[in-house]
Amino acid sequence: MSRQAPTLEDVAREAGVSRATVSRVVNGVRNVDPAIQDLVRRAIERTGYAPNQAARQLVTRRTTTVALVVSGAGDASDTEQNAFATRVFADPFFGRVVGGVVGHLRPRSMHPVLMFAETPEARQEVVAYLRQGGADGALIVSTHPDDPLPALLAGAGLPAVLFARPGRPVPLSYVDLAHRDGGRLAAEHLLERGCRRIATVTGPLAVAASQERLAGFRDTLARHGHPYVPVAEGGFTVDSGMAAAASLLSEHPDLDGLFTANDLMAQGAVQVLRDHGRRVPGDVAVIGFDDSSVAVTCRPRLTTVRQPVEEMAATMARLLDEHIKGERKDPTSVVFDPELVVRDSA
């Protein structure tokens, strides 16, 4: 097809100026005589010039990409690793993260490289990729509190920002949600509706967010005269929500209010409740968490605690940007406030 791609040199010759001048107009740096600018622009047009990123990166030591890493703590084989990606995106949560990240990156002509780090080798590859200058920094979304990747990155002095506070303290910036307040909002709403026999399905209790949501929920109920709250632990999936709800229901058939730590589990719980002849919200009020797309697509539409994921993800990207540019030196955290969204399920 196209033989040799035109270089700066070619454009310069075509325009009758020096390479440096062409570079200046391409990058819009320093004043260049408008007439010459025009000359150069025309030459670029004529030659169909496109600057070579590799060459530029070599001297500027900056790429136009950041790594967007979904990481776990696993030791999984490569086959499982493959399924990891599919599984991860089964939760609409990650789509929202991608949306938010791209929202920040695109206007700056930057792009995310998608990486999955569920195995030790995969984690090493992320580190290697960054050290080799494949990307300027990393955005990490961990699915597990013991994820060793943040520490690895911090240790290597590579710019990285986390979604959610890491399990163990790590000198990296992160964005997070005031999960405790989210739990409180759910409890208050259930109480206001007049629920008396309230239970909850938590996320994996190893995850800090799950703990916090539970604590906020429990504390609020306790403060209003409900010292005992039946708890079942789930795994943030529809299936686990079904199992948890079933066990809760068998032990507490008179349940009239349920808080689940995400929407997927709420969806599962609603199904189980209905299968057991309970009407939602008539007999049992159900509140989810996240306000993901399933909250509006499932029936009844879910009352839920909204997590501004897109905004959080965009902020994560912004923080990383600042770290990369060196505008920000020390790790910070930005914590967002949850919001109750009332629909039909409670």
Added chain:
Amino acid sequence: MSRQAPTLEDVAREAGVSRATVSRVVNGVRNVDPAIQDLVRRAIERTGYAPNQAARQLVTRRTTTVALVVSGAGDASDTEQNAFATRVFADPFFGRVVGGVVGHLRPRSMHPVLMFAETPEARQEVVAYLRQGGADGALIVSTHPDDPLPALLAGAGLPAVLFARPGRPVPLSYVDLAHRDGGRLAAEHLLERGCRRIATVTGPLAVAASQERLAGFRDTLARHGHPYVPVAEGGFTVDSGMAAAASLLSEHPDLDGLFTANDLMAQGAVQVLRDHGRRVPGDVAVIGFDDSSVAVTCRPRLTTVRQPVEEMAATMARLLDEHIKGERKDPTSVVFDPELVVRDSA
């Protein structure tokens, strides 16, 4: 932190050999004395050397990345563009595509750069990105038959492979499904179950796949004495499935079999059917399409036509790889066979 990153030169000095020798052991090319190899490896270890990708790319003219583009035909503003990413990943389908692509790429130490091309500017940026050597080629998943991106890429002579046959002929390779056979499978299963009053919810009829699935479904029914099939057009979303099912049901209350062109719409249809007092599969048998994660998470679990998305995506990546390496010159197509997966809904 780390001051200047060590270069090949540094390693060479440390090992007491030349730059070229170090390069050889790093890249495993030509015979190098085992003793010297060891020497070099130790020096690499000591210096913590990581090869600079930009420098390598500059001379090899190959990156380690491909663009994974989700494109539409839209003219949307940037704000809508932002939501596009979120919306796209609400369908588990795309997560599976990512999984399949990564499955092929990762073992080859390649990575996907995620791009969304819903606006004309975004499309130009994809082209520019590839022309500048940001990635070696593109994997395109179009959400719209009139998507201009494939033609743009083909015109620029850039390596690209499509998921699904393009709306208008374009000299690019693609992978696809035998959609017509999928429609046939659904029809046959419904007939076998003894359904007599059968209807279907299609995907957007502008999309070839929707047309094909419908044609296969309709032809099979016709061949078995059902010349007339009520049709409602949907948009591959839960909501559109609900609307379509509702309209179908109001006009044909005696419905006993329904084929929807994807699982999301099946999920919506089931909800509507239940809301109207129909039991699934007792009163109405429902068959979906895709075999996505919702097929097993919703109740009843969906009988559906399986599309081997991961495998298709992996093949797409393989084809692109071959085009990039120059092993494959002419566009090909690889068509996969669908498979009926019987669960509870039909």
Added chain:
DNA sequence: GGCGGGTGGTAGAGCGCTCTCCGCCGCCTC
């Protein structure tokens, strides 16, 4: 013992860009 052919190493020329210096020129200042 000289000679051809491996084998295993070095030297050095770029790849295409950025960016610092430098020099030219016109204008302002005294």
Added chain:
DNA sequence: GAGGCGGCGGAGAGCGCTCTACCACCCGCC
């Protein structure tokens, strides 16, 4: 009118790597 200064273009030195020469050496062979 001379000196200084700021605006604007050019020259050229790399950035870190690959890869094509090319060379030194050692082996077996006539």
